[in-house]
Amino acid sequence: MKRKHWTVIIFFGLFIVACQKDDAITTEIEKWLGFVKPAHFPEPEYNLQNNPVTKEGFELGRALFYEPRLSRNNTITCGSCHIQSSAFTQHGHDVSHGIDDRLGTRNSPPIMNLAWNKAFMWGGGVYDLDLQPIIPITAHEEMDDNVANVMNKIRSLPKYQAMFKAAFGSEEVTTARFMKALSQFMIMCISSNAKYDKIIRKEPGFSFTEEEEQGYQLFLQKCASCHTEPLFTDNNFRNNGLGISPINDQGLYNATLQETDKYKFKVPSLRNLRYTAPYMHDGRFLNLNAVLRHYHEEVVETPNLDPLLKGIKLGIELPESDRSKIIAFLNTLNDEHFINNPLLAEQ
Amino acid sequence: MIIGTIFMITACSKEDDVAPDFEEKNLAPLSIEFDNIVGDRTFSINNTGSLYTNSNGEKFSISMLQYFISNIKVSTADGITYTVNQDSSYFLINGADRASRFTRVRVPEGDYTKLTFTLGVDSLRSTMPVDKRTGVLDPALGGGGHDGGGMYWGWNSGYIFFKFEGNSSVISNDTSGDPTGKKQFKYHIGGFGGYSAPTINNIKTITVDLTNAGIARVRKDRQSNIHLFVDIMKVFDGTNRISIARNPNVMFSEFSVNIAANLTEMFKHDHTEN
Numbered sequence: 001m002k003r004k005h006w007t008v009i010i011f012f013g014l015f016i017v018a019c020q021k022d023d024a025i026t027t028e029i030e031k032w033l034g035f036v037k038p039a040h041f042p043e044p045e046y047n048l049q050n051n052p053v054t055k056e057g058f059e060l061g062r063a064l065f066y067e068p069r070l071s072r073n074n075t076i077t078c079g080s081c082h083i084q085s086s087a088f089t090q091h092g093h094d095v096s097h098g099i100d101d102r103l104g105t106r107n108s109p110p111i112m113n114l115a116w117n118k119a120f121m122w123g124g125g126v127y128d129l130d131l132q133p134i135i136p137i138t139a140h141e142e143m144d145d146n147v148a149n150v151m152n153k154i155r156s157l158p159k160y161q162a163m164f165k166a167a168f169g170s171e172e173v174t175t176a177r178f179m180k181a182l183s184q185f186m187i188m189c190i191s192s193n194a195k196y197d198k199i200i201r202k203e204p205g206f207s208f209t210e211e212e213e214q215g216y217q218l219f220l221q222k223c224a225s226c227h228t229e230p231l232f233t234d235n236n237f238r239n240n241g242l243g244i245s246p247i248n249d250q251g252l253y254n255a256t257l258q259e260t261d262k263y264k265f266k267v268p269s270l271r272n273l274r275y276t277a278p279y280m281h282d283g284r285f286l287n288l289n290a291v292l293r294h295y296h297e298e299v300v301e302t303p304n305l306d307p308l309l310k311g312i313k314l315g316i317e318l319p320e321s322d323r324s325k326i327i328a329f330l331n332t333l334n335d336e337h338f339i340n341n342p343l344l345a346e347q
Numbered sequence: 348m349i350i351g352t353i354f355m356i357t358a359c360s361k362e363d364d365v366a367p368d369f370e371e372k373n374l375a376p377l378s379i380e381f382d383n384i385v386g387d388r389t390f391s392i393n394n395t396g397s398l399y400t401n402s403n404g405e406k407f408s409i410s411m412l413q414y415f416i417s418n419i420k421v422s423t424a425d426g427i428t429y430t431v432n433q434d435s436s437y438f439l440i441n442g443a444d445r446a447s448r449f450t451r452v453r454v455p456e457g458d459y460t461k462l463t464f465t466l467g468v469d470s471l472r473s474t475m476p477v478d479k480r481t482g483v484l485d486p487a488l489g490g491g492g493h494d495g496g497g498m499y500w501g502w503n504s505g506y507i508f509f510k511f512e513g514n515s516s517v518i519s520n521d522t523s524g525d526p527t528g529k530k531q532f533k534y535h536i537g538g539f540g541g542y543s544a545p546t547i548n549n550i551k552t553i554t555v556d557l558t559n560a561g562i563a564r565v566r567k568d569r570q571s572n573i574h575l576f577v578d579i580m581k582v583f584d585g586t587n588r589i590s591i592a593r594n595p596n597v598m599f600s601e602f603s604v605n606i607a608a609n610l611t612e613m614f615k616h617d618h619t620e621n
Contacts (some may be wrong), residue, residue: 047476126502126503126504127474127475127542128476130476131477131504134486134487146489147486148487149490175477175485176476176478180477246548254502255598257547257601311564339577
């Protein structure tokens with residue numbers, strides 16, 4: 001065989017290899033896994049059968065989530081107060097600021113693992129994720145628009161006509177489609193890849209440090225009855241003994257008018273605390289030390305104080321020596337993959 | 348005996364209004380007219396030139412009236428009850444839109460002596476997925492907020508059953524009245540009993556006996572119309588006497604049950620057009 005032939009064959013071979021590699025990469029990027037329940041998570045609360053997550057539906061939901069036309073003057077998106085790099089909260093703000101920099105009364109909660117949520121908002125009242133977005137869209141200090149008007153704005157854009165068609169089969173924009181698309185995006189915001197998760201899943205190469213392990217044991221003794229694994233919330237509403245705020249926010253009571261619900265707020269997850277300060281429904285604590293000090297010595301006996309905080313003394317015994325260990329454990333719940341996941345980012 | 352029977356048959360065949368046999372599938376049109384009135388006067392929106400006066404002597408004008416009527420049922424003298432298909436049984440009566448006063452349904456041909464309906468939206472529908480909230484139940488209707496024409500409370504996923512707003516000079520300008528100085532009263536009555544935890548339930552089932560003012564003879568070839576007067580003055584002058592000055596704003600609160608109780612007294616059967 002002449003040398004020329006060899007060259008051709010070698011070139012040809014290289015080309016094939018290159019092609020295969022390219023294909024593999026393309027496949028990897030385009031592979032749509034849909035909604036996948038993390039192995040160590042319970043069954044979701046969200047009714048996925050009524051709204052199966054599709055790639056097109058998710059992409060529409062993501063576009064709507066980052067769409068400023070959801071607000072009166074087209075300035076505020078859902079992502080304005082739920083910023084991915086802050087684990088979908090508004091880091092650094094005790095209460096979030098919305099349209100025209102108006103301030104609300106509560107700390108913006110994370111868009112995280114919502115498929116496992118039974119109730120929404122710090123004070124409850126909403127029990128179906130598909131009905132939640134009506135609140136921020138219409139709230140005076142958030143987006144200050146109305147749903148019908150927002151849908152009209154969306155309807156007029158060719159981009160959304162194509163996206164609704166791809167997601168739901170026709171260009172028609174209905175309340176149900178609009179809300180379901182947003183839900184598809186929101187339930188895909190799953191945080192399950194913190195160091196803790198890798199250890200629980202027994203992934204090779206991951207283990208707690210001694211301090212983290214001690215913190216985990218303390219957590220199990222002193223925190224886990226409300227902040228239940230693996231979501232780190234029991235989804236209940238409880239009064240954790242915060243002194244009553246100047247605006248006298250009565251929490252769950254506002255939605256139920258039951259005396260026994262006064263000053264109860266939703267138990268928040270403890271995931272991604274590194275990115276989500278400040279803490280509590282009104283963002284009163286700037287760091288975790290302040291939170292732990294609250295439980296140790298600042299719990300106030302207000303109506304309906306949680307029985308778990310009423311022992312020999314009010315609160316939970318959390319001396320300083322315990323706090324650093326617990327914080328070391330809590331740091332294993334920070335999920336860098338979640339806050340950097342390009343799928344969840346504004347495109 | 349034979350003669351008697353023949354005579355009866357003849358009589359029957361002459362009488363063309365005999366009730367047909369009840370057949371579920373044999374549907375014919377029926378409307379129930381919710382004709383709003385205010386005490387002894389006709390209802391009008393923005394009646395600022397001719398105010399209404401309640402029994403407390405408080406003068407007022409009306410700027411908005413909207414309420415849900417749902418789950419319509421009719422019963423015959425024999426006690427057979429027909430429930431209108433639920434998906435076709437939600438209506439929003441808007442005081443500003445005369446055409447909205449008719450709730451049009453289809454029921455089997457027959458003679459009906461009793462009408463039952465819900466003032467508000469039943470708790471089952473109030474907890475249904477967003478797909479089932481279409482038509483007048485679309486949370487986006489009226490903007491999806493409780494301001495303006497909206498009949499949906501986003502923060503508790505529930506509907507406002509009865510929305511009544513207006514103005515009265517008796518309202519103070521401080522926070523116990525209307526701090527904007529517009530002297531507005533707002534009654535937004537709702538509360539379906541709670542999604543998972545119990546709360547106030549202001550859903551009211553109203554039953555109207557039609558025997559005195561005229562039973563509904565529903566036939567395919569005509570439009571039977573049960574004409575109800577809905578006396579909005581009962582909001583103030585029902586069993587519970589409500590003062591506009593003392594309670595100018597009643598929304599989701601314990602006090603709302605007092606107004607909700609009055610609402611059941613608004614409906615009076617005036618006549619039936621057959």
